[in-house]
Amino acid sequence: LKVSSGYHIVHNDHLQPRGGNFHGFGYLQGTPSQFLLGNALPTGLADTSPAPQNPFLSIVNTPRAPPMPARIACASPPAVCEKSAYRTMDGSCNHLERPGLGVPNTKYGRLLSPKYADGISAPTRSVTGDELPSARLVSLVAFGEQDVPDPQFTLHNMQWGQIITHDMSMQAGGTQSKKHPTRCCTDDGRLVGLDVAHKTCFAIIVPPHDPAYSQVGTECLNFVRTLTDRDSNCQYTGGPAEQLTVVTAYMDLSLVYGNSIQQNSDIREFQGGRMIVEERNGAKWLPLSRNVTGDCDAVDPNEVCYRAGDVRVNQNPGLAILQTVLLREHNRIADALAALNPHFDDRTLFQEARKINIAQYQHISYYEWLPIFLGGENMLKNRIIYKAPGGSYVNDYDANIDPSVLNEHATAAFRYFHSQIEGRLDLLSELRSVLGSLTLSDWFNRPGILEVGDNFDSLTRGHATQPEELTDINFDRQIKHFLFRRNMPFGSDLRSLDIQRNRDHGLASYNDMREFCGLKRASSWEDFGDLISPQIIATLRSLYASHEDVDLTVGASLEAHVAGALAGPTFLCILTEQFYRTRVGDRFFYENGDKITGFTPDQLAELRKASMARLLCDNGNNIASMQPEAFKTVSGSNPVVPCSSIPQVDLTKWIDQNVQPPSDHSILFGKK
Numbered sequence: 008l009k010v011s012s013g014y015h016i017v018h019n020d021h022l023q024p025r026g027g028n029f030h031g032f033g034y035l036q037g038t039p040s041q042f043l044l045g046n047a048l049p050t051g052l053a054d055t056s057p058a059p060q061n062p063f064l065s066i067v068n069t070p071r072a073p074p075m076p077a078r079i080a081c082a083s084p085p086a087v088c089e090k091s092a093y094r095t096m097d098g099s100c101n102h103l104e105r106p107g108l109g110v111p112n113t114k115y116g117r118l119l120s121p122k123y124a125d126g127i128s129a130p131t132r133s134v135t136g137d138e139l140p141s142a143r144l145v146s147l148v149a150f151g152e153q154d155v156p157d158p159q160f161t162l163h164n165m166q167w168g169q170i171i172t173h174d175m176s177m178q179a180g181g182t183q184s185k186k187h188p189t190r191c192c193t194d195d196g197r198l199v200g201l202d203v204a205h206k207t208c209f210a211i212i213v214p215p216h217d218p219a220y221s222q223v224g225t226e227c228l229n230f231v232r233t234l235t236d237r238d239s240n241c242q243y244t245g246g247p248a249e250q251l252t253v254v255t256a257y258m259d260l261s262l263v264y265g266n267s268i269q270q271n272s273d274i275r276e277f278q279g280g281r282m283i284v285e286e287r288n289g290a291k292w293l294p295l296s297r298n299v300t301g302d303c304d305a306v307d308p309n310e311v312c313y314r315a316g317d318v319r320v321n322q323n324p325g326l327a328i329l330q331t332v333l334l335r336e337h338n339r340i341a342d343a344l345a346a347l348n349p350h351f352d353d354r355t356l357f358q359e360a361r362k363i364n365i366a367q368y369q370h371i372s373y374y375e376w377l378p379i380f381l382g383g384e385n386m387l388k389n390r391i392i393y394k395a396p397g398g399s400y401v402n403d404y405d406a407n408i409d410p411s412v413l414n415e416h417a418t419a420a421f422r423y424f425h426s427q428i429e430g431r432l433d434l435l436s437e438l439r440s441v442l443g444s445l446t447l448s449d450w451f452n453r454p455g456i457l458e459v460g461d462n463f464d465s466l467t468r469g470h471a472t473q474p475e476e477l478t479d480i481n482f483d484r485q486i487k488h489f490l491f492r493r494n495m496p497f498g499s500d501l502r503s504l505d506i507q508r509n510r511d512h513g514l515a516s517y518n519d520m521r522e523f524c525g526l527k528r529a530s531s532w533e534d535f536g537d538l539i540s541p542q543i544i545a546t547l548r549s550l551y552a553s554h555e556d557v558d559l560t561v562g563a564s565l566e567a568h569v570a571g572a573l574a575g576p577t578f579l580c581i582l583t584e585q586f587y588r589t590r591v592g593d594r595f596f597y598e599n600g601d602k603i604t605g606f607t608p609d610q611l612a613e614l615r616k617a618s619m620a621r622l623l624c625d626n627g628n629n630i631a632s633m634q635p636e637a638f639k640t641v642s643g644s645n646p647v648v649p650c651s652s653i654p655q656v657d658l659t660k661w662i663d664q665n666v667q668p669p670s671d672h673s674i675l676f677g678k679k
């Protein structure tokens with residue numbers, strides 16, 4: 008692949024068919040693909056089943072699927088906003104003139120108008136009018152599943168990305184813990200007849216000879232469409248369908264605190280400013296769910312299953328670890344503030360601790376994490392961050408910027424980092440030697456494993472040591488064939504879900520987005536060659552009828568990366584736009600020097616010392632050492648050191664100046 012200087016080259020050689028010219032797979036003719044049966048066949052998943060008699064899927068009729076559980080709630084921000092020092096729970100009044108911006112149950116933003124097949128809401132089709140190639144076929148053929156560790160970044164780097172994701176958006180009507188109540192496929196993997204399927208069904212058709220699913224006769228992967236403004240009683244203002252997101256768009260740790268006063272009340276202690284934690288086996292854990300079999304993949308109602316500000320908390324062990332760390336951090340701060348300011352009431356302690364916790368999290372996200380993804384230079388150039396030293400403010404809040412999460416971001420660009428997921432999770436000792444490991448698909452929605460023995464700390468160290476998977480065209484088998492498998496031999500395929508979701512949301516095409524991002528609009532397949540290798544273009548050509556059909560989530564995932572960043576130019580353009588809006592459109596961003604909402608310069612200078620390493624040191628059960636840059640693998644320049652040598656945020660800067668400080672500050676410096 009030849010690309011203009013400044014771009015990395017992504018190697019995809021293993022994806023190429025063995026020898027010969029290669030023009031299409033002939034699936035529609037029912038001819039088995041040489042390619043699928045050959046190179047893409049994962050070892051251990053041998054396809055020994057005979058070719059089906061009928062190349063078309065068998066369609067069975069089952070009783071009508073139950074209706075969607077509930078219509079989407081209405082966002083009801085106050086008509087007039089008070090200027091408070093603290094964020095509201097639902098994000099309302101962050102924007103003072105448009106109080107409903109960024110609140111739950113509102114539309115995603117969009118950079119480009121949707122491309123629905125019927126112009127209104129039907130999933131995208133080919134420019135020929137035919138259906139696009141099966142999302143599963145595209146997942147198998149255009150993407151690999153090789154295990155390529157990234158020598159630079161740890162699994163916490165991947166995991167923090169999911170934290171930010173869950174803070175910023177959640178598509179309406181979905182579920183990730185239990186089987187979706189709307190069934191578009193039967194339990195034995197057949198398509199539910201279109202005449203009886205629920206109107207939100209958009210099942211993924213599995214191609215014949217699928218290397219995994221054909222072994223068990225699965226022809227259909229369940230897929231339920233995201234609810235839109237047209238499904239809502241209060242959001243629809245005409246025009247094509249816009250999907251709804253059910254969490255606050257702001258980076259406000261809504262996943263920790265909840266997205267409404269109601270959700271928050273359920274997880275808040277109402278004493279000492281603390282959030283509810285429950286003591287089990289001598290440690291403090293997230294409180295238990297009140298609906299274990301609903302919220303987790305639990306067989307036994309006594310299994311550990313968590314309750315948090317976000318229902319996805321239980322989805323995977325690494326996520327539950329960071330949710331726990333962020334929750335414990337809140338209580339650590341609240342306790343320290345209570346010791347420094349004995350006159351603070353519960354509400355003040357709660358809100359001040361929340362404000363500090365969010366500020367540290369925003370700092371880590373923008374200054375420690377995002378530069379890895381977007382490149383530090385690119386961030387400075389696009390004013391996503393500044394070289395703001397000490398306590399100096401960044402006062403560029405802009406009420407003209409819409410902080411909503413872009414559909415192109417949540418449904419395509421940010422999901423590219425699913426490539427970083429690793430299917431094996433190591434358990435490590437304090438000296439970082441491997442004690443054992445877990446297989447991801449055994450532990451989806453089963454967080455109880457964290458509370459067994461020393462697993463919480465061992466997995467936390469594992470995530471700080473193990474490399475994440477390289478950000479490339481490979482998606483780990485654990486999420487490509489075994490996602491949420493629930494004791495079954497196979498599960499779903501996350502890359503297929505990403506592709507199908509792209510069509511469900513009617514995202515503009517890869518070519519449209521290239522043009523929007525200032526790249527050359529392709530007028531032929533060859534024109535993609537500036538960023539995509541000729542071999543991959545040939546693969547795409549065999550799948551899609553036209554170069555105009557290439558889905559955004561597919562094409563942009565196949566681009567060579569921009570130097571210093573973890574994405575190609577098209578995704579980088581979307582991500583850059585999103586994280587600019589998320590910062591500049593947030594009136595409460597921690598670097599803002601507003602007299603009422605902001606911090607003092609002294610406090611801001613402290614907050615800028617926050618780090619991922621310090622968070623992990625302070626909130627493990629008993630973690631005594633960490634490398635200073637926890638998103639980066641351990642190396643000579645990033646060695647594991649005692650926690651005591653990792654900088655701390657000095658909370659004495661939060662002593663209320665109007666009253667006498669207490670004499671003993673030891674609580675703040677007590678830790679290791």
Ligand code: HEM
Nearest residue numbers: 165168169172176177178323417421422424425428504508
């Ligand atoms: C083990 C780790 C992870 C698992 C199992 C996982 C799984 C999922 C699943 C099942 C969905 C919903 C798919 C659909 O029905 O459309 C989803 C959505 C998403 N994921 Fe992940 N994910 C993981 C990590 C990540 C990471 C590391 C990132 C980014 C850095 C990410 C970004 C996203 C985004 C942006 C969405 C859409 C959110 C929305 O607006 O609803 N995920 N993920």
Ligand SMILES: [Ca+2]
Nearest residue numbers: 174255257261
């Ligand atoms: Ca949020």
